Amino acid sequence: MKIYIDGKFYDKEDAKISVFDHGVLYGDGIFEGIRAYNGRIFRLDDHLARLEDSANAILLKLPIPLKEIEKAVVETVRANGLKDAYIRLVVTRGVGDLGLDMRKCKGNSSLFIIADRIELYPEEFYEKGLTLVTSTIRQKGLDQVTPGVKSLNYLANILARAEATAAGAQEAILLNASGHVSECSGDNIFFIKDGRIFTPPTSAGILVGVTRNVVMELAAEKLGVKVVERNFPRYDLYSADEVFLTGTGAEVIAGVKIDGRVIGKGVAGPMTKQLIKHFREYANTTGTPVYETVKAK
Ligand code: PXG
Numbered sequence: 001m002k003i004y005i006d007g008k009f010y011d012k013e014d015a016k017i018s019v020f021d022h023g024v025l026y027g028d029g030i031f032e033g034i035r036a037y038n039g040r041i042f043r044l045d046d047h048l049a050r051l052e053d054s055a056n057a058i059l060l061k062l063p064i065p066l067k068e069i070e071k072a073v074v075e076t077v078r079a080n081g082l083k084d085a086y087i088r089l090v091v092t093r094g095v096g097d098l099g100l101d102m103r104k105c106k107g108n109s110s111l112f113i114i115a116d117r118i119e120l121y122p123e124e125f126y127e128k129g130l131t132l133v134t135s136t137i138r139q140k141g142l143d144q145v146t147p148g149v150k151s152l153n154y155l156a157n158i159l160a161r162a163e164a165t166a167a168g169a170q171e172a173i174l175l176n177a178s179g180h181v182s183e184c185s186g187d188n189i190f191f192i193k194d195g196r197i198f199t200p201p202t203s204a205g206i207l208v209g210v211t212r213n214v215v216m217e218l219a220a221e222k223l224g225v226k227v228v229e230r231n232f233p234r235y236d237l238y239s240a241d242e243v244f245l246t247g248t249g250a251e252v253i254a255g256v257k258i259d260g261r262v263i264g265k266g267v268a269g270p271m272t273k274q275l276i277k278h279f280r281e282y283a284n285t286t287g288t289p290v291y292e293t294v295k296a297k
Contacts, residue, residue, distance in 0.1 A: 033088055035283070043286075046122075063109045161186070180231040181236075187253075200229045200230075
């Protein structure tokens with residue numbers, strides 16, 4: 001495995017960063033989780049745009065221009081000879097001292113990129129769906145570092161996921177401070193009622209998922225349904241016909257049991273299955289090519 005760090009490739013054993021990097025000391029940095037399907041990087045522009053927005057929000061200057069980051073991502077996948085991959089792109093504040101002051105990180109921020117094979121839910125989960133629980137951990141408020149920033153502070157999500165695991169579930173739902181549903185620990189959430197599709201708005205405190213946006217486009221284009229963004233309590237999930245999650249790792253996957261309540265028929269419902277199919281077709285036929293020459297834009 002070849003790992004990209006600040007312009008060079010390293011073997012896995014040698015891919016190391018400083019213990020004084022504020023990414024390590026404070027979780028001061030941002031990341032993206034990206035997929036490649038069939039030799040093409042899925043929605044790379046969207047991920048890079050979100051990276052730029054996250055950087056801007058935390059006063060972080062990216063170490064190299066976005067165009068060069070794009071090239072580095074493509075080269076990292078190519079260097080590892082992967083066609084289907086999970087790509088982790090991380091930008092840390094860089095090396096500083098033991099204080100909080102970001103001005104002490106005198107060098108550039110650091111960029112590293114890992115491209116690996118991807119671990120997926122077993123295929124049967126796309127038929128039978130996931131079990132979800134509501135986490136006791138609340139989503140960060142909009143007056144904190146907004147959940148829209150994909151920062152290196154993932155502890156709340158990690159602990160929420162651990163609650164799900166402890167309950168025998170696969171994912172955890174985070175409510176926001178007002179008790180509305182926001183998202184899951186690593187996925188956005190949707191529900192379907194009487195043919196209409198709903199998802200929390202950005203103001204509920206969510207990461208604006210790349211997959212979420214694609215699914216909203218596909219719902220309109222392929223199913224003729226415009227997804228409604230509105231706040232809702234978890235009771236709307238309990239009484240939904242179908243619930244599904246979206247994320248780079250999970251793609252589109254049903255939630256069929258929530259806090260012990262069976263949702264709909266207790267298996268992936270018809271509209272969710274349609275969206276899974278359309279998403280897969282789309283993901284496998286689009287994206288930035290890794291092994292052909294990238295055409296000038
Ligand atoms: N919400 C949160 C909190 C996320 O972390 C999503 C929604 C979905 O966004 P995308 O852009 O992927 O559609 C995410 C991203 C993992 C893993 O290993 C998953 C994510 C991030 C980091 C790791 O499962 N999901």
